[in-house]
Amino acid sequence: MWALHSPHNLQSSSTSTPFYFPTRTSSRPPICSLTLNPSNPKNTGTNYNQLIQSLCKQGSLKQALQVLPHEPNPTQHTYELLILSCSLQNSLSDGLDVHRHLLDAGFDQDPFLATKLINMYSELDSIDDAREVFDKTRKRTIYVWNALFRALTLAGYGQEVLGLYRRMNQIGIPSDRFTYTYVLKACVASECLISLLHMGKEIHAHILRHGYESHVHVMTTLVDMYARFGCVSYASCVFDSMPVRNVVSWSAMIACYAKNGSPFEAFELFREMILETHDSVPNSVTMVSVLQACSALASLEQGKLIHGYILRRGLDSILPVISALVTMYARCGKLELGQLVFDRMAKRDVVSWNSLISSYGIHGFGKKSIQIFQEMIQQGLSPSHISFVSVLGACSHAGLVEEGKMLFESMVKEHRIYPSVEHYACMVDLLGRANQLDEAAKIIEDMRIEPGPKVWGSLLGSCRIHCNVELAERASRRLFELEPMNAGNYVLLTDIYAEANMWGEVKRVKKLLEARGLQKLPGRSWIEVKRKIYSFTSVEELNPQIEQLHALLLKLSNEMKEQGYVPQTKAVLYDLDAEEKERIVLGHSEKLAVAFGLINASKGETIRITKNLRLCEDCHSVTKFISKFANREILVRDVNRFHHFKDGICSCGDYW
DNA sequence: ATAGGGTTAG
Known part of the structure; x- marks a missing residue:
């Protein structure tokens, strides 16, 4: 009996001697022998339970599993730690092993352990197993429901969660604050093609009805849900209604503006956060969104100010912040500065590399982008799916068809990324x-x-x-x-x-x-001159210089025509005569911004323009001409990429 | 009885 249960036996099957096992060669009796005496009913292996537990806490899962068979009565707590350990060690096979054990030991209907198992399977990406645990558990506490909701949401099965949520309501099981955060996330975490916004609104109503309107976590999740659906006004309504806000709520709302085309509002809210709150100090997460707002605006001056703030606040060594800085500089037209920030990084992860890969991509340096991609792999990092989005995008901007095809093929073949x-x-x-x-x-x-x-x-x-x-x-x-x-x-x-x-x-x-x-x-263009941002549309009337701008463009147009320029008016969607079309095209917002830059920017300064649409052909050829005629470098960021105009040529090689 | 949640880089 003793021999059968002896850990000493087990020891011989393992290659190295686990340090905690007593050795037979010692003259003293094994420490565990006392508790293992089956004739003593009170000593039912409590020491082994403790041993397993402490091994789990030290991260020695394998050793804990070796001891487990010797414990006749493992406790709930022992299983809890084992399950946790399997998640931490990322070992599905061990997890299944522990699960089997736990069933044999009669814990199959323990809702506490069911919750833990569902969490474990979720973390080990084995959603079917998580579902099975839920299905087989008869006494489903709210924890069990919530655990499954979380697991399914993380795995992208949002619709399934909402179906279960319906069922839960029908049966009459009350939701708690955790349920609400999970089901709200489920609305946006769905692979399906139809929008689940209506469900989100319905849940919003449930939340208010059940008195959670002042719960920070729930309300912040609600803000984030509307943000992800692009419903900026809904998000801000919820945010405004919150009686209590913390740094996370502020960050969520700033992120909402930054990601949904409202960078000015993002800045405004950031300012308000700094000036008007005392308990919500911006953190690295906040700053990442603020940097995104700078990127969206292509406002180099703002970006530099924010960079300064980040340095003062000591947030400049946090990886996500630095990666956002790299992107910010590149997207504000300063690729070199982005590279400089990257070069100075003490540590880099895939995301930092991805930032650089896509930065070169949007500036049209496809080959360089591929080169950086390869360098990253040589350094021993595995490309992520975003690495491929970035490098394939770079190929696309540069017209590198063959290279792109090869990279696409290498995804599955070499990197197992589908x-x-x-x-x-x-x-x-x-x-x-x-x-x-x-x-x-x-x-x-x-x-x-x-x-x-x-x-x-x-x-x-x-x-x-x-x-x-x-x-x-x-x-x-x-x-x-x-x-x-x-x-x-x-x-x-x-x-x-x-x-x-x-x-x-x-x-x-x-x-x-x-x-x-x-x-x-409507087409819109922005230009930053002396720390101020000016916005133009083709129906611009507010700018006091507007007459001057139109006159300058007309003059330039006539000079260009003498050199063979033919206005390309196919962007005009009305069946008008040629002259009228020409007038419309000459009033495009981008040309107004260029003219404004020529008049107001300092001599020799690069003109930087941002546009919310793809550059039209006529604007492209006119800008090329102006760059030569006025001897000016002009940098235009359209919705997809950069165009660097100099001496009558564009960096995109007329391929965009 | 125990347990779990919201914002973040490309």
Whole structure:
């Protein structure tokens, strides 16, 4: 009996001698022998329970598992620590082992351990096992429900969570504050293509009805949910209604503005946070969002000020902050400064590298981007799926079709990363821009996952560049189903029809757009001069210099015509005569911003402009001309990438 | 009885 249970026996099967086992060679009796005496009913192995527990706490899971068979009565606490240990060691096989043990020991209906098991399986990415634990547990405490909700949400099964939540309500099990945070997250953590915003609003109502309107965690999650749906005004309503806010709530709201095209509001809220609160001091997370706002605005001056603040606050050694700094400098047109920040990093992770890879990408340096990607791998880091999004995007901007195809193939073959919709969208973009539209369409056909709006959108965008009506109609049909409220898709299609002179169709799609209450996003350009940001649209009337700007452009246009410039008016979506179209194109917001820069920026200073749409062809060729004629470097960031105009040429090589 | 949650870089 003793021999059978002796850890000493076990010892021989393992290669090295675990330090805690008594050795037979010693003259003293083994320390554990007393408690192992089966004739003593009171000594039911409590020492082994403690041994297992302390081994778990030290992280010696394997050794704990070796001892486990010798403990006739493992306690709930012992199992709890074992389960926790399996998660920490990231070992599914051990987890399954512990689970089997626990069932044999009669803990199969213990809701406490069921909760722990679900958490464990969730962390070990074994969602089916988590579900099974839930299904087999009859006494489901709110902890058990919440654990499954959390597990499913993290795994992207948002819809399933909402179905279960419905069931829970029907059975009459009350939600608690944790339930609300999980189900709110479930609304946005869904792989499905339809929006679950309506569910989010419903849950919002439940939350108010059950008196959680002043609960910081729940309300912050609510702000974040609306933020992720892009419902900025809803998010700010909730935020304003919060009686108690902390640094997380402030950060969530700032992030909401920064990520949804409201960078000014992000700054305003940041200012308010600093000036008007005493208990919510900005932390690294806050600063990351503020840096994103600088990036969105392409405001180098603001960015530098924020960098200063970060240094003063001692937040400059936090990885996410530095990566955001790299991106900020690159997206504000200072690629060299981004590189400098990167070079000075003491430690780098995949994200830092990704920042640099995409920075070179948006500036059009495709080869350099690939080179950095490879350097990262040589340094022993594994590329993430974002690394591939970044490097494939870089290939796309630079027209590196073959390189892009090879990288795409290497994803699964060399790195075991399975392409997501985003990667497919990159490939469709890469091939489509390079006028290999049929091959792009074939990629979509061969996809093993459902092509989402991103993929069809890439195809439609390429059709716009190469004016392919037939494919565009196919892509837009799908897009109108998938995201009926995205005005951009309708506009792209009308662009294509207009270029093909199909004015009847242009009219039809425009009507469709109006019928759905949508509006074309007006083109807007920004320029920063002497720490101030000036915004332009083509219908600009507020700028006091507007007459002067129009006059300058007209003068430039006439000079250009003498040198062979022909206005390219195909961006005009109205069936007007040539002269009228020319006038419209000459009033594009980007040209106004350039003219403003020529008049107001210091001599020799690079003119930096940001645009909310893709650069139109006419603006592109006019800017090229101006860069030579006025002997000015002009940097334009359009919605996708940078154009660096100098001496009459553009860094994109007219490929964008 | 015990336990668990919200914001973050590309």
